[in-house]
Amino acid sequence: MDLQLTGKTALVLAASKGLGKACAAALVAEGADVVIGARDRGVLETAANELRAHGKGRVLAIPVDVLDPKQAEEIVSATADAFGKLDILVNNAGGPPFGRFETFDDTAWKAAFDLTLLSAVRFSRLVIPHMRKAGGGRIINIVSLSVRTYLANSVLSTSLRMGVTGMAKMLSDELGPDNITVNNVAPGLFLTDRVKDAFPPVTPSGPTLEQMLATRAKDIPARRIGQPAEFGALVAFLASPLAGYITGATILIDGGASRGTY
Numbered sequence: 079m080d081l082q083l084t085g086k087t088a089l090v091l092a093a094s095k096g097l098g099k100a101c102a103a104a105l106v107a108e109g110a111d112v113v114i115g116a117r118d119r120g121v122l123e124t125a126a127n128e129l130r131a132h133g134k135g136r137v138l139a140i141p142v143d144v145l146d147p148k149q150a151e152e153i154v155s156a157t158a159d160a161f162g163k164l165d166i167l168v169n170n171a172g173g174p175p176f177g178r179f180e181t182f183d184d185t186a187w188k189a190a191f192d193l194t195l196l197s198a199v200r201f202s203r204l205v206i207p208h209m210r211k212a213g214g215g216r217i218i219n220i221v222s223l224s225v226r227t228y229l230a231n232s233v234l235s236t237s238l239r240m241g242v243t244g245m246a247k248m249l250s251d252e253l254g255p256d257n258i259t260v261n262n263v264a265p266g267l268f269l270t271d272r273v274k275d276a277f278p279p280v281t282p283s284g285p286t287l288e289q290m291l292a293t294r295a296k297d298i299p300a301r302r303i304g305q306p307a308e309f310g311a312l313v314a315f316l317a318s319p320l321a322g323y324i325t326g327a328t329i330l331i332d333g334g335a336s337r338g339t340y
C-alpha cells in the first residue's frame with residue numbers, strides 16, 4: 079500500500095530515540111521529509127544519519143527542548159522554511175517520572191504539566207496556521223495505554239495524558255472543517271530506553287533484562303513486548319492522506335494488554 083506521504087513534511091518531536099525515532103523512520107521510509115527534534119545534539123545527529131541511510135525522504139535534525147516556548151516557535155518555523163510547508167506534527171516528549179501519588183509535590187505536578195500537556199498544546203497551536211495554509215494536516219499525540227487502563231506508578235503520566243486526549247477531542251472538532259485530523263496513539267509496552275530504565279537494575283544473582291521482559295510479556299495477550307517499528311507504522315498510516323476519516327480517536331497499540339471492552 080502506498081501511503082502517499084512523498085512530498086509531505088513532518089515535524090517529529092522527541093525523536094532521537096525510542097518511539098519518536100521509530101515514527102520518524104516510518105515517515106522517512108514512506109518518502110516524507112522529516113525534521114526531528116530532541117535536546118541532545120549528538121544523539122539527534124546520529125539518529126538523523128541513520129534515518130537518512132534507510133529512508134527516501136529528506137531528514138533535518140534541529141535540537142529543541144519542548145519545554146521552551148521560543149525553541150518551539152523556532153523549530154516550527156524552521157521546518158516550514160526548510161521544506162516549504164508543514165503537514166504533519168507528531169507531538170512527543172520524554173515521559174514524566176514514575177511513582178506513587180504521595181511521592182509528588184506541586185513542583186513535580188507543574189513540571190509534568192509543562193512536559194506532557196502544555197508542550198502538546200503549544201506545538202498544536204503553532205502548527206495550525208501552517209496546516210491551514212497547506213490545505214490540511216495531521217496532529218498525532220503520543221500518549222500511553224494508561225489513558226485506557228490502570229498502570230501502577232504512573233499517576234503523573236495518566237493524569238496529564240488524559241488532558242492531552244481531552245484537548246485532542248476538542249481540537250478535532252474545531253479543525254475538522256480545515257481538513258486537519260487530531261488523534262492520539264496510546265502505546266502499551268515497547269522496548270525503548272525509557273522502558274529499560276524502568277526495570278530494576280540487573281544484578282549477578284537476579285534475573286536478566288530479557289527474563290524480566292519475558293515475565294512482563296506473560297500478561298500481554300500477544301505474549302511479547304512491542305517493537306518500536308510497529309508503533310511507527312501505525313503513526314505513518316495515521317499521518318497519511320489515507321487516514322483522513324480518522325479524527326478525535328485514541329488508538330491503542332498494546333498487543334491486547336488493555337482488558338477494557340470499550
Ligand code: NAP
Nearest residue numbers: 092094095096097116117118143144172173267268270272
Ligand atoms: P525514550 O526512548 O526515553 O526517548 C525519549 C525521547 O524524548 C528522546 O529522544 C529524548 O531526547 C526526548 N526528550 C526527552 N525530553 C525532551 C524534551 N524536554 N524536549 C525534547 N525532547 C525530549 O522514550 P520512549 O519510550 O520512546 O517514550 C516516548 C513517549 O512515549 C514518552 O512520553 C513515554 O512516556 C511514552 N510511552 C512510552 C511507552 C513505551 O513502552 N516505550 C509506553 C507508554 C508511553 P533528549 O533526552 O536528547 O531530549
